[in-house]
């Protein structure tokens with residue numbers, strides 16, 4: 001049984017196995033770093049678009065099997081998405097498997113995997129589905145538990161929202177916190193690589209995750225990240241992983257204290273404010289386009305009727321959302337004034 005412990009569980013390794021040499025290189029580096037509990041390596045890759053590198057399948061598992069005899073102390077895990085993947089991975093002595101985000105989102109697929117894994121005691125890591133639906137995540141875990149799979153670890157990899165710009169997947173920390181509240185004994189680790197999407201942000205997301213109190217991390221690590229066949233932008237070198245791990249300090253359990261709940265909420269406020277500012281910038285860009293059209297057609301910058309309609313409309317929307325209309329009017333008057341200023345400045 002994988003149980004929650006004070007020492008974070010660290011899983012690291014390449015997004016995909018690309019060659020035997022690449023696998024050996026990264027595995028040897030990770031062994032040298034120390035403190036890595038398990039090497040992750042993608043063998044079957046679910047790709048959003050057709051035509052990309054989809055993993056080397058059984059051949060990669062044969063390389064893992066050969067490597068394991070040289071590194072008996074190291075454990076390896078791979079993603080499984082279909083029952084035949086489970087059968088093949090177990091036949092080659094895999095130490096753990098994970099269910100990827102796209103698979104968790106499909107209850108039929110999870111049911112088939114649970115059947116294929118029934119009765120085996122290796123850890124099964126369950127990533128959240130791409131949508132922020134805690135029930136779908138819990139449902140996948142329940143399907144595995146119903147098949148007597150007891151070594152379950154949840155992996156938070158963020159959510160694919162339409163407007164993600166800075167991060168590849170929005171962390172929406174309240175969702176894994178809700179999972180912790182519903183299943184207090186379940187270990188939950190964080191995958192900062194798929195949340196960040198860019199290697200320079202991995203450290204920051206990993207630090208936030210440990211500050212909130214996750215039970216560990218899954219980090220993508222490649223000997224030559226720029227030339228990786230999948231997820232090149234977010235993978236980091238083993239050396240960078242070592243630096244990141246040295247910089248992190250584990251905390252108490254996820255949302256065990258009010259302070260951690262506050263921290264999680266403040267992180268979300270920071271993210272909302274960042275989105276507000278990005279939208280404000282976008283709004284001002286639209287105003288500049290409007291300014292060009294007004295100038296070309298000799299139309300006055302200030303259109304009081306349009307301004308009045310806009311303010312009335314925003315106040316109505318505020319009321320519908322339970323926000324004080326006067327407060328919203330004040331904000332939009334300021335925004336409108338800035339829009340006029342920008343349009344006038346562009347005239348000179």
Ligand code: PEP
Pocket residue numbers: 015042046099100101102127157194
């Ligand atoms: C992966 O771990 O490489 C992967 C495909 O992740 P996810 O299922 O979270 O997208």
Ligand code: MN
Pocket residue numbers: 015220230231
């Ligand atoms: Mn990946």
